[in-house]
Amino acid sequence: MGKGRKHKPKKNFAEKRREKQKKNEWNSASQSGSYADIIRENEDFENYYKTQGIVPEDKWDAFISTIRTNLPVAFRITGSKAEAKALLKIIKSDFFKEILNADLDGDKEDVNSRAKTILHSLPFYPEELAWQLQLTRKDIRRSEAYFRLHNFLIAETNNGSISRQEVVSMVPPLVLDVKPSHKVLDMCAAPGSKTAQLIEMIHADEENPPEGFVIANDVDNNRCYMLVHQAKRLNSPNILITNHDSSIMPNFMITKPDDTKDTLKFDRILADVPCSGDGTMRKNPDIWCKWSPANGSNLHGIQYRIAKRGLELLAVGGRMVYSTCSLNPIENEAVLHRLLCETEDSVQLIDCRDLVPGLICDPG
Ligand SMILES: C[S@@+](CC[C@H](N)C(=O)[O-])C[C@H]1O[C@@H](n2cnc3c(N)ncnc32)[C@H](O)[C@@H]1O
Numbered sequence: 001m002g003k004g005r006k007h008k009p010k011k012n013f014a015e016k017r018r019e020k021q022k023k024n025e026w027n028s029a030s031q032s033g034s035y036a037d038i039i040r041e042n043e044d045f046e047n048y049y050k051t052q053g054i055v056p057e058d059k060w061d062a063f064i065s066t067i068r069t070n071l072p073v074a075f076r077i078t079g080s081k082a083e084a085k086a087l088l089k090i091i092k093s094d095f096f097k098e099i100l101n102a103d104l105d106g107d108k109e110d111v112n113s114r115a116k117t118i119l120h121s122l123p124f125y126p127e128e129l130a131w132q133l134q135l136t137r138k139d140i141r142r143s144e145a146y147f148r149l150h151n152f153l154i155a156e157t158n159n160g161s162i163s164r165q166e167v168v169s170m171v172p173p174l175v176l177d178v179k180p181s182h183k184v185l186d187m188c189a190a191p192g193s194k195t196a197q198l199i200e201m202i203h204a205d206e207e208n209p210p211e212g213f214v215i216a217n218d219v220d221n222n223r224c225y226m227l228v229h230q231a232k233r234l235n236s237p238n239i240l241i242t243n244h245d246s247s248i249m250p251n252f253m254i255t256k257p258d259d260t261k262d263t264l265k266f267d268r269i270l271a272d273v274p275c276s277g278d279g280t281m282r283k284n285p286d287i288w289c290k291w292s293p294a295n296g297s298n299l300h301g302i303q304y305r306i307a308k309r310g311l312e313l314l315a316v317g318g319r320m321v322y323s324t325c326s327l328n329p330i331e332n333e334a335v336l337h338r339l340l341c342e343t344e345d346s347v348q349l350i351d352c353r354d355l356v357p358g359l360i361c362d363p364g
Pocket residue numbers: 169187188189190191192193194195217218219220223244245246247272273274275302306
């Protein structure tokens with residue numbers, strides 16, 4: 001018998017891309033690189049938002065200078081409660097303090113307070129499970145200690161114990177207030193960082209299997225594979241992925257215990273709609289070069305249609321969160337205003353700031 005050729009199982013394209021993405025996640029997170037040369041100015045952007053009055057006049061200068069700076073990296077501690085607790089202990093331990101303090105000069109108190117600025121937990125995230133890290137790529141190159149910290153975070157990301165996620169992206173699932181019994185629909189879910197949070201919330205009670213589930217949908221077939229990856233990583237049997245235009249999402253039919261059919265209504269819906277993304281300039285500085293008021297206006301229609309379909313699929317007494325990563329009132333307040341006018345008293349806007357204590361925010 002001839003020697004068979006040894007076939008190494010080939011990694012498919014998506015797997016290779018994901019591996020590369022994981023490695024790059026923390027590298028690109030520490031920023032600079034190819035974006036260093038971008039001039040962070042756009043006259044139309046400034047005129048538009050100044051005229052819209054999105055921040056009070058006395059806060060404009062602080063606002064504009066902040067959005068010109070790079071975004072700090074943030075991550076969530078994931079996994080079971082026991083695993084999360086163990087990792088949190090490491091992050092709060094002397095091992096971490098030593099790493100952070102190793103490169104700082106000054107007296108002890110000063111060093112400790114500067115180390116806290118570099119790595120600190122987010123006040124509004126429950127149980128200290130979300131953290132922000134203020135390190136640039138330059139810091140990591142410059143310091144052996146930060147390089148070790150960086151490698152620790154990459155290793156923990158690879159084994160699924162932490163998920164890199166922007167701070168603002170953590171907010172919509174928090175205010176959705178998902179409980180293990182809830183039927184949840186995530187209408188525009190890919191790449192799935194918020195879906196992961198929703199699934200974790202469904203599994204919050206580790207003693208009992210949840211009654212609820214998450215249906216994660218995205219119109220983009222390729223991006224749905226990212227959702228499959230998230231679901232696999234979290235090992236949950238309580239997720240279903242669908243690939244549909246959510247503005248015309250069909251009804252989901254269920255069979256009740258008495259064998260009759262009914263339309264499924266959701267207790268919680270997340271409409272994290274496609275948007276111009278101009279709130280992500282600190283992470284994607286190329287938006288400074290591309291920004292135009294038309295970007296937001298062109299998206300208002302689809303954003304409204306997705307949110308409207310969401311309300312139709314929502315159970316009476318349920319909660320829907322509408323979110324974008326745009327600053328533009330045409331994509332935010334105008335969509336909600338239109339829906340509230342059309343639905344009259346059947347839909348209510350609720351104040352959920354009590355679910356994110358310490359988050360600095362203003363009413364729209
Ligand atoms: C802002 S991203 C969602 C981010 C995601 N929720 C997360 O946290 O990772 C918007 C997503 O909406 C999807 N999308 C765009 N139009 C859609 C539509 N009509 N129906 C469903 N998904 C849509 C895009 O493919 C994109 O993945």
